[in-house]
Amino acid sequence: MTQWGKRADMVVHESDPFNAEPPPGALAGAVLTGLDSFYSRNHGPIPDLNPETWELVVDGLVDTPLNLSLGQLRDRFVEQTLTATMQCAGNLRAGFLKVRDIPGEDPWGPGATSTAEWTGVRLADVLSAAGLQPAAAHIAFEAPDVSQLATPPQAYGGSIPAAKAMAGETLLAWAMNGEPLTALHGAPLRVVVPGWIGARSIKWVQRITARREPSDNYFQATAYRLLPPQADPTHAGPGVGLSLGAIALNSAILSPDDQAHVQAGPLEIAGYALAGEDRGVARVDVSIDGGDRWVQAELVSQPSAWAWCQWRTTVLAPPGDVEIIARAWDTTAAMQPESAAQLWNPKGYVNNSWPRIHIHASARIAS
Incomplete structure (x- = not known):
């Protein structure tokens, strides 16, 4: 085992923040990916949150804002388990490097894809309990991990359309493969948005806000957008390019x-x-x-x-x-x-x- 309990042969692209994927053979034939092999994509330091004092805030365009402890989430809502694959938007970027260089981006191979059995509660159930208003078109998530990639540095965040948030497969998860989430993978609670890029499955989620517009967080408005080939990503501001959502075949x-x-x-x-x-x-x-x-x-x-x-x-x-x-x-x-x-x-x-x-x-x- 190496850093964060990962297997010794992980391909580590960065140590701080920790970004690593397993060798391809580690994924072959395995329906579920072991926690020691599950890829890790991070944009800032890994938060170490106390589950006893942690609290989830649900606010914005809702009738009844909520403040929920982990225990209250477990007690108030029906537990759900779903097997879902998570994939980084940069999966297989290494194949692009054979075409043309991509400065400043990690050369992910096929291992930035992993599958787990996620356990938690439906996000739809929590939003319904808060009284989601008809005007809410997007659901934004906020985490405490501060990234230096944004200028000025800011905490990681993002959003998904309200329709996806209210779909039964989207979870607020506290366990993967039958084990409590580790700090690396989002403990005490993370969002799991099946079928969408991993960037929208926010780890360490601490605030959920119902909005009319998508999140204006850097990682929604500027990063994780598909730019045209001639664009300069260092000068591409908010709203430029196509916002990434559903995973491509x-x-x-x-x-x-x-x-x-x-x-x-x-x-x-x-x-x-x-x-x-x-x-x-x-x-x-x-x-x-x-x-x-x-x-x-x-x-x-x-x-x-x-x-x-x-x-x-x-x-x-x-x-x-x-x-x-x-x-x-x-x-x-x-x-x-x-x-x-x-x-x-x-x-x-x-x-x-x-x-x-x-x-x-x-x-x-x-x-």
Whole structure:
């Protein structure tokens, strides 16, 4: 184990704030991601909050503002458990770096995606108890972790549309995989917004505000926005670009490792696919000949509508250097775009192009 109880082979992009992902193989074949492998994305120091004194404030466009302790949340509302995948908006940014540099951004691979069983209460139930008013179109969240990325520095925050907040899948969670949240993952309480980028699942949430407009927090209004290729992100102010919300259809090859040396012949290939929002994964194709021929992978498991689908297939790897390509289709019949070059943007978000890895297959020696 290393920092924050993570496995020793985590790929650490930054130590302070702590940003790390597991190696791809650690995610292969696992429906739930262990706490030691779950990726971590942070924008400032990790708060250490006392659950005995912590309090959640619910205010804004509500009839009855609330101040709730963790115990009151547990006592007043029905406990819910949901399996959902969380994915960083910068997942697979490393693929963009092969197209063009992205200064100042972490080179996330496919491991900035993890799945957990979340336990807590429905955000909709809490908002209903507060008397959410019809004028409330957005629900904003505020946390205590102060980030130096904003000028001047400010606490992390963001918002989601009221319709998503009132959907039954959006939770205020105090546990993951049957264990109390750790400080790293948002204790004592965090928001879980299934099907949306991880940036909207605010950790250490301490205030929920019903508003007419989206949050004006830096991480909603300026960061986590898809900019056009020619834009300069250092001069892009609030409202520039497209605000990121629902996850785009994507997939990853988790095994074998990129640049692995294997034996020619039968080779198992495994990965995940994730459709985002409430779309399902309908099909995953794999090619080892540059896309001339494709085999359809077996979809192994998708534990809920809000979770990834693990997939696998076996191919006959020829001797020599082999490129393995995958592509996913969702239940709307949409397919991943082919090229990262077509998607490149100056913040490195939403790389959902076909995943590609390269291996070297050695000929088998006759006995």
